[in-house]
Each structure stands twice: as C-alpha cells, then as structure tokens.
Amino acid sequence: MNRNLILFFALLFFATESYSQIIKTEKTDSTSNWVKGNKVGLDFTQISFVNWSAGGNNSISGLAKGNFIRNYTRDNMKWNNELVVRYGINKQEGQDIRKTDDQINLNSTIGYRRDTINKWFYGAKFSFLTQFSNGYSYPNVSKAISKPFGPAYIFLGIGAEYTRKDLGLTVYLSPITNKTTLVLDRRLSNEGAFGVDKAIYDETGTEIIKNGKLHRTELGALVSSQYKRKIMTNINLDTRATLYTDYLKDFGNIDIDWQIGIEMIVNKYVRANIGTHLLYDNDIKNKREVGGVQITEGPRVQLKQILGIGVEYRF
Template sequence: MIKKVVYVIIFILSLQRLEAQNIKTEIPDSLSRWEKLNKVGLDFTQITFVNWSAGGNNSISGLVKGQFIRNYKYNNFKWSNELLMRYGVNKQEGQDLRKTDDAIQLNSTVGYRKDSISHWFHGGKFTFQTQFANGYNYPNVDKAISKPFAPAYFFLGIGSEYARKDLGFNIYLSPLTMKMTMVLDRRLANEGAFGVDKAIYDAVTGEITSNGKRTRTELGALVTGQFKKEVFKNIIYDTRATLYTDYLKDFGNIDVDWQNYLEMTVNKYVKANLGVHMIYDNDIKTKVEENGIQVIKGPKLQLKQIISIGLTYSF
C-alpha cells in the first residue's frame, strides 16, 4: 500500500514537472519590439451672435483627426510607420457646408545601422498622400478643383536617416527618390492639373485629339525632417519639412511642404492646437473665379493656419 502511494506521488510530481516545462511565456509589453500609438481627436469651434452691433455670421466647425504609429525595432534594424488623417468642415449662416481640411498621409521608413551606437540608419522611405473628398474654389461648387486620388502623391527612394529619439529629431537624406503624381479624374487630367500633361485639342474643331496624362513621374533628391519635443511644460512643438527637386526638369526648383504645430495640454483629454502649413509646388497652378469662370493662374505660396481646441484620446 505504501509503495502504491509512493508511486502515485512520483507520478503526480512527474506530470507537474512536465507541465512546467511546457508552459508558454508571453513577452511583456515593455519588452515588445513593436511601439504602438493610436490617437484620435475632435476639434470644435462655434461662434454665435445675438444683437451684436459689429455684425457677423453665426458659424460652427469641426475637425476629426487621427494619428496611428507602428514602429518595429530589433537590434540594429528599425521600421517606422505613421498614418495621419484629418477631415474638417464649416457651416456658416446663409452658406452651405464647406470643407476646411482634408488629408491622408502614410509614411514608412526602413533602416539598418552598422552598430548600436550609430545614429545613422541606411535604407528606404515610402510616402503616400491624398484626400477624402472633393475640393472646391468656393462659392463655385459645380466644378471640383481636386478629388480623391486627384491628386495623389507617391514618394519612393533610398537614402540615410539620422535619428535622435532623445532629442526628438530626425532628418532623412535621399539622393535618389521617385515622385509620382496621380490625377485619376479625367477632366482634371485634361486640364493638366497638378503638373500632368494636359490634353491636346484640335485647332479647328476644338475637340480633344489626345487625352491628358493621368500620371507624372519625376526622379530627384528628397530631404525630410522632423523635430517634436516638449518645449515648455504641457506644450509640444512639432515641425515637419519636406524638400524635393527633380533632376530631369527644372533642377534646383524646390518643392516645399512645411508644417508647424503647437499642442497645448489642458488636461488628459482636452488640448488646444495652433498650426501653420505652407506649400509651394511649381507644378500646382492656382485657380481663381473671374465672372463665374475658373481661370488658371501661376503657382503661388499656399498657406493654411489653424487654431482649435478639442478632445484627444490615446489608446
């Protein structure tokens, strides 16, 4: 009887030991090779006038935005991904709903460094930009001046990135980057919008003999940089710049895209934002309304300024 009890105990201990050897362990989040951030926000502005002697129109506006980051790092290899989305509208008294902001941007950078102390990563970068909805030169809402994938921009190149996470700074230098501009809307492509080759018309009948190109491909040099850091308590400054020049056409003529934002934290969920966005692209012609007709003018500096307060949630 005692021997049987001993055998049972030995058998149970053997099973426990075997089970302990087969236990699967999970990597704690703090040791994961993925860095993840999801941030969504809603900015809201309202102006109401009642018997206001100086005059004014009642208005309400809203902006929905999102930022999603997925960064992978293992030894000397890293892969950084960021998706930015914004869409805003405004409604004023006596006017239809109007778009105020519209952007989709995806950035992806792959890099490898030779050792763990180097701040230089060598690899490639991919960027995609477009918009959600049609854009208009208000008050004309009959003919859109931009649409989803009209334009859309693709950047793909090889280069080197200098990254300092401790300083909140990085700069990417690419001597060889392909830029593709897509204008998938036929009317806008025929007009030669956003730098694509426009349609060819018969000199006598005025009919189109050859449709405009839907795409335009360039090969040039790209420089991008970002600085993001808390400059004062609860105030974060984020500036991003993109510079591009084409080797084959107008070399030295630089396309500029520069964004500056101040994010001021009120509490965990409420934040105020101040932003300035500047764009100059020699291939983007401006359109103005003259006697109800859209007239194409030369390129100009594009400027957008934003002041807002709203809710932000990170998860």
C-alpha cells in the same frame, strides 16, 4: 461631402477598434519589438451673435483627426510607420457646408545601422498623400479643382536617416527619390492639373485627339526632417519639413511642404492646437473665381493656419 465625412468617421472607428485589439494582445507579450500609438480627436470652433451691433455671421467648424503609429525595432534595424488622417468642415450662416481640411498621409521608413551607437540608418522611405473628398474654389461648387486621387502623391527613395532621440530630431537625406503624381480624374488630367501632360485637341480646340496623362513621374533628391520637443510644461512642438527637387525638369526649383504644430495640454483628454501648413509646388497652379468664371494663374505659396480646441483620446 456628407458621404465622405461618414467614410472618414468609419475609418477612424474601425482603426480604433482593430488597433485596440492589437494592443491588448501585445501587452501580454513582453518580447514584442513593436511600439504602437494611436490618437483620435475632434476639434470645435463655434461663433454666434445675438443683436451684435458690429455684425457678423453665426458659424461652426469641426475637425476630425487621427494619428496611428507602428514602429518596429530589432537589434540595429528599425521600421517606422505613421498614418495621419484629417477632415474638417465649416458651416456659416447663409452658406453651404465647406471643407476646411482634408488629408490622408501614410509614411513608412525602414533602415539599418552598423552598431547600436551609430546615429545614421541606411535604407528606404515611402510616402503616400491624397484626400477624402472633392475640393472647390468657393463659392463655385459645380466644378471641383481636386478630387480623391486627383491628385495623389507617391514618394519612394533610398537614402540615410540621422536620428537623435534625445533631441527629438530626425533628418532624412535621399539622393535618389521617385515622385509619382496621380491624377485619375479624366477632366482634371485633360486640363493638365498638378503637372501631368494635358490633352491634345484638334484645330478647332473642341475635339480631344489624345487624352491627358493620368500620372507623372519625376526623379530627384529629397530632404525631410522632423523635430518634436517639449518647449514648456504641457506645451509640445512638432515641426516637419520636406524639400524636393527634380533632376530632369527645372532642377533647383524646390517643392516645399512645411508644417508646424503646437499642442497645449489642458488635461488628459482636452487639447488646444495651433498650427500652420506652408506648401509650394511649381506644378500646382492657383485657381480662383473672377466674375463667376474660374481662371488659372501661376503657382503660389499656399498657407493654412489652424487654431482649435477639442477632445483627444490616446490608446
């Protein structure tokens, strides 16, 4: 995990340096059609006890994050790109370091509209999602339940996007979207993790006749939306939702990815953040430890809550 954390900070550093140089160059070109934005931040949470009668464990948490935007607009065409990276860890007294957040998310949308007053853009959307390091069902750290590119998700589709800049609202509708799930770790693919076809064993159940597939392809419909708004002075809301259903298997069974983030601005560099992340995917089976044994259950609604305060640098 330490190696992956170093990799994450290196990525933020080089992205910061390279994007800074680009921005400096673009500032001298008033005819540029590019709009660029970069945010890097670090949130901390720390709890310590001294002779505390109610008890408790000392703990410290950290979350490093980055958000990089590159949007191109020319006449009636637009091309929006966003990279989101997050990595969080927690250290409690008497426990090893544990991962709390891990995300690499790249989104790119290209669209064209008939005239400058039309709110509908017609085009294509690409999304990629994976993680930096292994994930575990703690306290078991000997058997990973997820890894980098195990899984990774790729969405590619065509459709239409409705944009209202005055309302901070964007809605994307795609009747044809290809979803590819990659599970490049052989053990996880043999187990049939994240919906890929699992390995075929002999009659004894010990020898593999055919390895599990490393990928799964689906064809379905995608609906995604984003709403960004200042709800009060120095308080901003950003909520994003994605709904996907497969035409070929379990049509009507909807995968859900819904994030809500509230940012409270203290000053130019200090921010407080409150957020929730809800996930549901019928192909992701819940895993937990029972008596030291890892068991696999059916799909579950996944919910993550985030509360942190830290520093953020925008450039």
